[in-house]
Amino acid sequence: MDSTMNRQKGIDLGRWIIILLLLALAVATIFPFIWMASTSVKPMGEVLGSPQRLLPAHYDFSTYAKIWSEVPFGRYFLNSLVFSCSVVAIALFLNSLAGYAFARLPFKGKNVLFILILCTMMIPFQVTMTPLFLIIYKLGMIDTYQGLIIPRAADAFGIFMMRQFFLTLPKDLEESGRIDGASEFRIFFQIMLPLCKPAFVTLGVFIFMGNWNDLLYPLLLTNSEQFRPIQAAIALFAGKYGTDYSFVLTGLLLASIPTLVAYLFAQRFFVSGIAMTGIK
Amino acid sequence: MNWKGLAWNKSAVGFLFVLPSLVVMAVFVIVPLLFSLISSLFSFDIMLQNFKFIGFDNYHTVLEDDRFWNSLKNTIYFVVGNVPLQIALSLLVAVAINKRSRLNIVFRTVYFLPVVCSMTIIAMAIAMMFDFNIGIVPALMRQFGLPVVDVFNDTTWAMPAIILISVYKSFGFTMIILLAALQGVPESLYEAAEIDGAGRTAMFFRITLPSIATSIAFVVITSIIGSFQVFDQVYVTTKGGTDVQDGNNRTIHLR
Numbered sequence: 001m002d003s004t005m006n007r008q009k010g011i012d013l014g015r016w017i018i019i020l021l022l023l024a025l026a027v028a029t030i031f032p033f034i035w036m037a038s039t040s041v042k043p044m045g046e047v048l049g050s051p052q053r054l055l056p057a058h059y060d061f062s063t064y065a066k067i068w069s070e071v072p073f074g075r076y077f078l079n080s081l082v083f084s085c086s087v088v089a090i091a092l093f094l095n096s097l098a099g100y101a102f103a104r105l106p107f108k109g110k111n112v113l114f115i116l117i118l119c120t121m122m123i124p125f126q127v128t129m130t131p132l133f134l135i136i137y138k139l140g141m142i143d144t145y146q147g148l149i150i151p152r153a154a155d156a157f158g159i160f161m162m163r164q165f166f167l168t169l170p171k172d173l174e175e176s177g178r179i180d181g182a183s184e185f186r187i188f189f190q191i192m193l194p195l196c197k198p199a200f201v202t203l204g205v206f207i208f209m210g211n212w213n214d215l216l217y218p219l220l221l222t223n224s225e226q227f228r229p230i231q232a233a234i235a236l237f238a239g240k241y242g243t244d245y246s247f248v249l250t251g252l253l254l255a256s257i258p259t260l261v262a263y264l265f266a267q268r269f270f271v272s273g274i275a276m277t278g279i280k
Numbered sequence: 281m282n283w284k285g286l287a288w289n290k291s292a293v294g295f296l297f298v299l300p301s302l303v304v305m306a307v308f309v310i311v312p313l314l315f316s317l318i319s320s321l322f323s324f325d326i327m328l329q330n331f332k333f334i335g336f337d338n339y340h341t342v343l344e345d346d347r348f349w350n351s352l353k354n355t356i357y358f359v360v361g362n363v364p365l366q367i368a369l370s371l372l373v374a375v376a377i378n379k380r381s382r383l384n385i386v387f388r389t390v391y392f393l394p395v396v397c398s399m400t401i402i403a404m405a406i407a408m409m410f411d412f413n414i415g416i417v418p419a420l421m422r423q424f425g426l427p428v429v430d431v432f433n434d435t436t437w438a439m440p441a442i443i444l445i446s447v448y449k450s451f452g453f454t455m456i457i458l459l460a461a462l463q464g465v466p467e468s469l470y471e472a473a474e475i476d477g478a479g480r481t482a483m484f485f486r487i488t489l490p491s492i493a494t495s496i497a498f499v500v501i502t503s504i505i506g507s508f509q510v511f512d513q514v515y516v517t518t519k520g521g522t523d524v525q526d527g528n529n530r531t532i533h534l535r
Contacts, residue, residue: 107292113298124508131312132308
């Protein structure tokens with residue numbers, strides 16, 4: 001009896017230690033965010049001053065006004081929005097078309113093509129980036145929205161994910177469409193596409209996040225402020241405003257708001273989407 | 281009925297569905313890949329004129345360049361540091377928060393926050409926190425009388441710091457994959473083990489690990505592939521002298 005009680009106690013103590021460790025990790029994880037937010041509203045003197053405090057003694061929101069006039073921040077933001085949202089819209093459409101064909105339609109060379117597409121996932125971007133730049137340059141699309149959007153219009157991961165999704169749908173739906181004599185295109189648009197909503201949300205959030213957060217790709221394909229997305233812009237303007245911490249951090253925070261908001265609202269889609277990539 | 285024609289039609293339809301994606305990927309992935317492979321055997325000028333076949337000379341040049349070996353060494357250092365740390369941390373955390381409870385969902389949400397931010401943002405913010413002159417971490421360390429190093433300008437500390445940033449940014453992602461795998465382990469296995477008097481450690485090594493082995497293999501492989509492509513955090517924190525050499529060998533070296 002005594003020994004079981006001891007063991008019970010030991011387990012409880014162990015649980016508490018684990019919870020404390022998890023808590024410490026959570027604090028460490030969230031600390032940079034709190035520090036970013038608090039520093040962004042600190043007056044200059046407090047940013048550099050000593051001793052350092054976590055929360056500002058005085059709040060100064062002037063950088064939040066300044067950032068829009070000092071640098072073309074609104075333009076960067078717009079560029080990222082146009083770039084990411086267009087890619088989401090076009091890629092969802094093309095990926096679902098291809099994914100549906102790979103899941104359901106018979107055609108010659110289907111398996112070979114599918115494996116080939118999967119293989120492209122393993123090519124590091126750095127291998128293709130120089131020729132990609134040359135192609136976009138030859139097409140006259142450096143520093144344009146289309147130059148940023150078109151190369152991202154289809155991607156292996158999206159096709160793979162949509163295929164997996166279509167495989168889970170019952171076949172009866174399209175069969176009945178076929179019996180009614182509908183064309184494959186009509187079956188796709190009128191029967192299959194409306195069923196894709198959950199997959200579209202998950203994949204759409206992924207594509208949005210990937211493109212919004214990308215650095216090297218937009219850095220490569222833009223060279224003027226007019227079309228430069230926000231991540232590339234921040235990486236470049238940070239040097240100029242190096243010690244103006246509240247200014248740079250305001251930029252960083254504003255640039256992460258869209259993905260943070262998307263995450264908090266679409267959490268379960270994130271989680272289920274990631275889980276799917278790991279299991280399948 | 282013309283069966284042959286019908287089969288061809290069906291096949292054509294399927295192919296038409298795939299065609300747009302195929303064109304995009306062919307032009308912007310496959311062609312660049314082939315161009316990289318083939319052009320590595322040629323010499324040419326920056327305007328893409330005067331192609332001359334030179335066999336493996338470019339490879340020779342790269343292999344004799346110290347910058348290449350230095351970069352490779354640094355990249356391997358990064359991979360060897362990043363992958364085990366990240367997998368170990370995310371595995372431990374996943375096992376610890378596997379039970380569904382309010383608290384664990386809060387933990388999961390918090391750990392995942394850095395994943396949705398860009399590496400640029402995370403790396404810049406952390407580099408600023410650790411800034412030798414005005415960062416909060418050195419300032420706090422000075423207040424406690426601890427020794428302070430300028431981590432991102434120090435050849436010894438820059439890489440561990442970059443690894444730390446990478447683990448911080450990505451362990452939540454790996455954790456979610458492992459959590460999903462853990463959900464699939466039948467509860468009855470643990471119950472049976474408990475009846476047999478197995479301790480927690482035994483359960484972890486005898487039940488948990490073998491049950492999620494495939495998922496662990498998956499995250500190990502993907503994180504090795506991802507780690508070899510490291511760029512953003514190095515570029516942002518150290519302006520590491522990133523180099524594109526020979527059109528197909530990208531390398532990193534810290535200054």
